[in-house]
Structure formats: structure tokens, C-alpha cells
Amino acid sequence: MTVRVRFAPSPTGMFHVGGARSALQNWIYAKQQGGVFVLRIEDTDAARNKPEWTEGILSALDWIGISRGSYEGPYFQSANAGEHRAAAARLYDSGRAYYCDCTREDVQARTGSQYQGYDGYHRDRGLGPGPGHALRFRTPDEGTTVVVDLIRGEPTFENKLIEDFVIARGDGSPVFLLANVVDDMTMGITHVIRAEEHLPNTPKQQLLWEALGVKPPVWAHVPVVVNEKRQKLSKRRDKVALEAYRDEGYLAGAMRNYLMLLGWAPSGDREIVPWSVIEDEFRLDEVNLSSAFFDEKKLRAFNGEYIRALPVAEFIDACQPWLTGTGTIAPPPWQPEEFDADAFAAVAPLAQTRIAVLSEIVPNVDFLFLASPLIDEAAWTKTMKDGSAELLDDAVAAFEALESWDAESLKSTLEAVGAERGLKLGKTQAPVRVAVTGRTVGLPLFESLEVLGRERTLTRIRAARLRLV
Template sequence: MTVRVRFAPSPTGMFHVGGARSALQNWIFAKQQGGVFVLRVEDTDAARNKPEWTEGILSALEWIGIARDTYEGPYFQSAYAGEHRAAAGRLYDAGRAYYCDCTREAVQARTGSQYQGYDGFCRDRGLPPGEGRALRFRTPDEGTTVVVDLIRGEPTFENKLIEDFVIARGDGSPVFLLANVVDDMTMGITHVIRAEEHLPNTPKQQLLWDALGVKPPVWAHVPVVVNEKRQKLSKRRDKVALEAYRDEGYLAAAMRNYLMLLGWAPSGDREIVPWSVIEEEFRLAEVNPSPAFFDEKKLRAFNGEYIRALPVDEFVAACRPWLTGTGTIAPPPWQPEEFDADAFAAVAPLAQTRIAVLSEIVPNVDFLFLADPLIDEAAWAKAMKEGAAELLDAAVAGYTALESWDAESLKSTLEAVGAERGLKLGKAQAPVRVAVTGRTVGLPLFESLEVLGRERTLARLRAARLRLV
């Protein structure tokens, strides 16, 4: 039997990092088993779906390494509406489902509670199909439904506690539970690997598989992803969009490595490992069922490690979207003609060790490409204290007299200027750094001045001096 797994997102907005983790787990499992990874877009809620969101799913999957030629699909759930209705008809004809005209208010009036489930009022009324009549599945009165789960063992559910649930609405359209089951049957899905939040639906879906005469798939419910307060990650509250991390400058390799650690770990005392190791060692049975904490600080640290491990030429290439404003990246504060690729290449090794996400490259190097630096007023107030004007005058004089414009000469000159005023280099360079770069922190100062050049450096020092008049 060929293993077939599926990832079935709904195109209702940005791509959730939890969904990305599920996609990776399904994809790796299929590869390990020599099976097939199926992408199915559950698009039946037309009011909430947009074509661009579907394209966003495909693009996000490709970004994290699931290329379009490595999976089957995408299929669209809306294309299988006929199969959904036919399955509902078979269940009704077999006596496994019945029509119900109860309103929610009527059920609440009979049960005296808005929290109690359906009371089975229409179970034996023998209502025929009709406008406004929902189709309910006839849940067995006795026995249990055992869900064999690769991660959670064998959760057992008493059938008498499962209400007769709706499988088709009053207009005849099937609900998610039935559509999902029929789609999996139609596509020959053998393993369903999905988030823990779907576990409460699983006994109902397994009952549907049984009633339709097909062996249920193997289930695996991976842990829910939570924030630092141990709350389930929410689009309304948390930063969860994979595209947002991509556009901020997280590397795909770092992101997918981190996502795979949400509930699982490779062998040994290590977390950052080659992707080939993850593909080889990942086992569903080893996934921890406890909630998995999505720690953005840890992800950021991961990303910094991956950035520092890049060959310099690859780092330069990775930074280009932020330096040129291409794709979905906002344009930088300089004009395209102001960007100097050679100047950036010269400082790239220095920047590579100092940033954790690629978007941070812009404030680190903007002083090289702008006609005038962007002055951080708080930094200016901190650096330009008493004696700063005289120090800038001396720095201009010393730098003007330099025969060789190189980092070592620039450093030794400013050291001498500071020593004459009883200042260590750290104190002496603060006014110079702010005058030239606009900030109190950044790339190594003297290497930066070397790349910026004599003329532009002296012009900025003089401009800062004039501002202090």
C-alpha cells in the first residue's frame, strides 16, 4: 500500500506557522515512506476565501522547501461537492442519518440549556428531505469509538456522549466533517497528520468512515502550538503569519529547522542540524504530545546562527531584496541609483556577524548610501556633550592630514585625539560615529569610515560640527 498523506489548509488569510509545521511533518513522513504528499485547499467557504490567499499558501510552502513539483495537487474541496452530496445520500438511504427540522432555540427550550448538545428529538420521526431540514448522523447508542493515534495512543470515546451531529445543512450542503472524510476517501489518504485541535472531531469522522464502509486512516495529532503565556497561537493576538517572518528576513532553512523542533527533537544534545538529518531522524511516534511553545526569541537566535553560517557571497545575495526593495520587501530609504554594490560587499562580512534577521541590514548600512545620515536625535543628545565640538574639529584636522585612508590609520588618529583630551577610544569615537552614521551603535567604525571614503566622512564631520555652533 502506498502511503498518502495530505495537508488541507483553508485559504482564509496569511499562512499560519502551525500550518507550516504540519505541512513539513506530512511532507517528511511521505518522503520517508516513499509515499505521496497531497495538497488540498479547503475552499468551500466562499465568503472567506480569496484566490490570492491560495497563491500565498503555494508560495509559502515553496519558500520553506516544499516545491510545487514534490506534491500532488493542489486539489480544491469545492470540486468534490457532488461526492459530498452522494455520500450524504448513501448514509440516509442506509438509515445511518436522518432529517431534522429542530432549531437551536427549540433544542435549548427542550433541554433547558444552551450548552447541552442535540437531544435526538427527530431521530425516530421519519422526516423526509425538505427545505430547511438538516441531515444528522445517527450515532450508535452503545459502545465506544477508539482512535488509534501514533502520538496519543488510543483515546477512547463513549458513543453515548457523542451527539447526533449534522453532516449536511438545511440547504443540502455538507458540513466540514463529512466533506473532509469524503475528500480523504476519494484521494486515498492513508495517514492523517494534523493539529491536536482536531482530535475532538476525530471520533465523529471515524464513525463516518465506518458507516461509509471504508477503513479509517492512521491518525496522528501533533501538539498545539502556544505562545509564552501557553495560549494557543492566534492570528488576532500573536505574530503567526509565515509570510511576515519571511518578509522580516528569516531564512527558510532556519524557519523549517525551528518548526520541526516544535514537539520533536533530533538525537543528541543539539537543535541546529542539517535538514538531511531531520529528514532522516524525524519519527511521528517520537513527537511529544504536550503543547509546543513557539519562542520567537529562540527562533531569532536560530536565524542569527544560520545567517552567520552563510558564505559571504550568499549573505550578500540574501540581503539584496532589503537593499533594493524587491518582491514583497519595502523599499529602503535610499534611491536605487544611490546603492553601491561594491561598498556593501566591502562591509558585508562585518554586518553578517551583527544581525539576526536580514531586514536589520538596512539600518546597519544606510549611512553608506544616503547623501546625509539619518540622525537618531536621542543618540545625538547622548554623544554631543561638552567637548564634542572641539573633538570633531580635531578629528577633521587629523583625518584631513592622513596620507593613507585605511581603518588602522583612522583608528590611531582618533586614539591620539582622544588621548589629548583624556578620553579612551570608546568615548572619543562616540561623536564621530553619530556624526557619520547617525547612530551610537553599528558596524565597526573605522572599517566603515574606510569604505565611506575621505570626502564623505569629512563632509559629515564638518556638518555635525556646524550643528553644534
């Protein structure tokens, strides 16, 4: 039997990091088993679906390494509507489903509570199809439904506690529960790997599989992804869009690595490991049962490690979207003609050790490409105190006299300027840094001045001195 897994997102918004984790787990499992990964777009929510969301799913999968052409699909759930309706008709004809015209208020009036489930009122009343008549599945009165799960063992559900659930609405359109089952049957899905939030629906789906005469798939419910308050990640509350992390400058490799650690870990005391190790060692039956904490701070640290591990040439290439403002990346504050590729290449190794996400490259190097620096006013106020004007005068005079404009000479010269005033180098260089770069933190100062050049450096220090008049 060929293993066939599926990833079935809905095109109703940005691509959720939890969905990305599920996609990767399915992808790896299929590869390990020599199987097939199927992409199905569940697009039946016409009111919320947008073509750009579908393209966003495909692009996000591309980014994390599940590239187009390497999987089966994408299929679209809406194209299988005829099969959904045919399955509903088979269930009705076989007596496994019946029609009901009860409203929610009707059920509440009979049970006396809005929290009670449907009471089976129309089970044997012989109501036929018609406008406003929903089709309900006839759940067995006795026994249990056992869900064999590769991660959770054998969760058991008493059938008497499962209400006769709706499988087709009053207008005849099948609900998601039935459509999902029929799609999996049609596509020959053998293993369903998904988040544990779907587990409560699994006994209903398994009953549908059995009622339609098909052996259910192998189930595997991975832990839900939560925030620092142990709440399920929410689009309304948390930063969950994979595209947002991509556009901020997280590397695909770092994101893949981190997502796979949400509920699982490789052997040994390791977390940052090559993707080949993850592909080799990942096991569904080793996934933890407890909720997986999505720690953005930890992800950021991961990304910094991945950035520092890049060869410098690859780091320079990776920074290009932020340096040029391509695709979905906002343009930088300089004009294209102001950018100097050689200057950037000179400081790239310094920047690579200091940033955690690629978007941070812009504020670290913008002083090189702007006619004048973008002054952080808070940094100016903090740094430019009594004596700063005279210190800048002395720095200009000392720098003008330099024969060699290199980092070592610049450092020793400014160090001497500070020593005459009884200042350590840190205090001496702070006003110079703000005058030249506009900020109190950034790349190593003297290497930056070397690349910026004598004329531009002196022009900026003089401009800062005039501001202090």
C-alpha cells in the same frame, strides 16, 4: 500500500506557522515512507476565500522547501461538492443519518440549557428532506469509538456522549466534517497528521469513515503550538503569519529547522542541525504530547546562527531583496542609483556577524548610500554633549592629515585625539559615529569610515560640527 498524506489549508488568510509545521511533518513522513504528499485547498468558505490567499499558500510552501511540482495537487475541495452530497445521500438511504428541523432554540427549550447537546428528538420521527431540514448522523447508542493514534496511543470515546451531529445543512450543503472525510476517501489518504485541536472531531470522522464502508486512516495528532502564556497561537493576538517572518528576513532553513523542533528533537544535545538529519531522524511516535511553545526570541537566535553560517557571497545574495526593495519587501531609504554594490560587498562580512534577520541590513548600511546620514535624534542628544564640538574639530584636523585612509590608521589617529583629552576610545568615537552614521550602534566604525571614504567622512563630521554651533 502506498502511504498518502495530505495538507489541507483554507485560503482565508496569511499562512499560519502552525500550518507550516504540519505541512513539514507530513512532507517528511511521506518522503520517509516512499509515499505521496497531497495538497488540498479547502475552499468551501466562499465568503472568506480569496485567490491571493491560495497563491500565498503555494508561495509559502515553496519558500519552506515544499516546491510546486513535487507534490500531488493542489486539489480544491469545492470541486468535490458532488461527492460530498452523494455521500450524505448514501448515509440517509442506509439509515445512518436522518433529517431534523430543530433550531438551536428548540433544543435549548427541551433540554433547559444552552450547554446541552442535541437530544436526538427527530431520530425516529421519519422527517424527510426539505427546506430547513438538516441531516444528522445517527451515532451508535452503545459502545466506544477507539482512535488509534501514532502519537497519543488509543484515545477512547463513549458513543453515548457523542451527539447526533449535523453532516448537511438545511440547504443541503454538506458541512466541513463530512466534506473532509469524503475528500480523504476520494484521494486515498492513508495517514492524517494534524494538530491535536482536531482530536475531538476525530471519533465523529472515524464513525463516518466506517458508516461509508471504508477503513479509517492512521491518525497522528501533534501537539498544538502555543505562545509564551501557553495560549494557542492566534492570528488576532500573535505574530503567526509565515509570510511576515519571511519578509522580515528569516531564512527558510532556519524556519524549517525551528518549526520541526516544536514537539520533537533530534538525537543528542542538538537543535541546529542540517535538514538531511531532520529528514532522517524525525519519527512521529517520538513527538511529545505536551503543547509546543513558539518562542520568537529563540527563532531569532536560530536565524542569526544560520545567517552567520552562510558563505559571504550567499549572504550578499540573500540581502538583495532588502537592498533593492523587490517583491513584498519595502524599498530602502536610498535611490537605486545611490547603491554601491562594491561598497556593500566590502562591509558585508562585518554586517553578517551582527544581524539576526536580513531586514536589519538596511539600518546597518544605509549611511553608505545616502547623501547624508539619517540622524537618530535620541542618539544625537545622548552623544553630543559639552566638548563634542571641539572633539569633532580635532578629529577633522587629524583625519585631514592622514596619508593612508585605512581602518588601522583611522583608529590610531582618533585614539590619539581622545588621549589628548583624557578620553578612552569608546568615548572619543561616539560623536564621530553619530556624525557619520547617524546612530550610536552599527558596524565597526573605522572599517566603515574606510569604505565611506575620506571626502564623505570629513563632510559629515563638518556638518555635525556646524549643527553644534
